[in-house]
Amino acid sequence: MSKHNQDIQRKLLAWYNKTKRDLPWRNTKDPYSIWVSEVMLQQTQVKTVIPYYERWIKTLPTIDKLANAPEQKILKLWEGLGYYSRAKNLKKSAKIIYKEMNGKLPNTVKNLQNLPGIGRYTAGAISSIAFGLKAPVLDGNVKRVLSRLFCINKNGTTSAYENCLWEKAENLLPVRRPGDFNQALMELGATVCIPGSPICQQCPLRTICKAFLKNKVNEFPPSNKIKSSKKIEVSAGIIIKNKKVYIQQRLKNGLMGGLWEFPGGKREQGESSEECLKREIKEELRVNVVNLNKVMTIKHTYTQFRVTLTVFNCKIQKQQIRPGGCEQWKWVSLSNLKKYPFPAANVKIVKYLTEK
Ligand code: SF4
Structure with a gap:
């Protein structure tokens, strides 16, 4: 040596x-x-x-x-x-x-x-x-x-x-x-x-x-090109029925697979946050939204992207929901919500609901 x-x-x-x-x-x-x-x-x-x-x-x-x-x-x-x-x-x-x-x-x-x-x-x-x-x-x-x-x-x-x-x-x-x-x-x-x-x-x-x-x-070291992380806009809905809140489990093989989340999804071009959530709830739960109230905006940086999450209190039509595209879904009491694993941005919604 x-x-x-x-x-x-x-x-x-x-x-x-x-x-x-x-x-x-x-x-x-x-x-x-x-x-x-x-x-x-x-x-x-x-x-x-x-x-x-x-x-x-x-x-x-x-x-x-x-x-x-x-x-x-x-x-x-x-x-x-x-x-x-x-x-x-x-x-x-x-x-x-x-x-x-x-x-x-x-x-x-x-x-x-x-x-x-x-x-x-x-x-x-x-x-x-x-x-x-x-x-x-x-x-x-x-x-x-x-x-x-x-x-x-x-x-x-x-x-x-x-x-x-x-x-x-x-x-x-x-x-x-x-x-x-x-x-x-x-x-x-x-x-x-x-x-x-x-x-x-x-x-x-x-x-x-x-x-x-x-x-x-x-x-030194040689510089790497800085990757600008992708920005995405997402809407999510808090739906409460009989003092229980609706959550769904993400498909196991996808990104953040197996974690739980509030229903919603990515905003499409030309859509407002409200329109996005109405469309997503219709697609995911097969039910119409009758009323929306914005409760907060959450900004969170994941390693792969930056997300702006607009969260609404959401009232849906009284008909039966028929969720699809998720592993499973549940109505959960607020006292049990913290037992489920959520992605970091959704954890902020859980905090809002359980600590307000
Ligand atoms: S190893 Fe790093 S901190 Fe130490 S003298 Fe070299 S450049 Fe400076």
């Missing part, structure tokens, strides 16, 4: 010993807990994950508890965290581990990657942190740090750039404490070597960081 790499290991681990944040998943070596934390941390900030992680581990403390838990319970625990396929894959993998692997999570990257929802990054994190094996990780934070540390730019294809970073991450790993080293790299990216303007004056690697020494920090 080169002296440069040895210096990086030594300085980074010493810094991590002194400054690492006290996070709940850092107080355990339990592979299951580390797996859950790593899946939750994908695309999600640490401070958002902490309460979700604590609630999950308290409710489902072992792989067999997860394997045998109903999907609705899992979706409720995940409610608001987004990318629900992560929760469904945790459950699918737990079932496989429970039935075919004696309830023990495999330790190697190769075997971990055979499980649903576990890619190279998550496999590397579990293998190094829980089992102490020399397996690299490469998430957004690590990519940024390595790109600056070695002045790696995107000369060529994206996959050539990624391969180069994986190779660097692997070559840098120490035999002792590979899990701590991986966490130190991620920690540095999250707290010091941040996007935009890194705080180089506080960085333990500034005397050996190539981008810093060449005064080229701003040139």
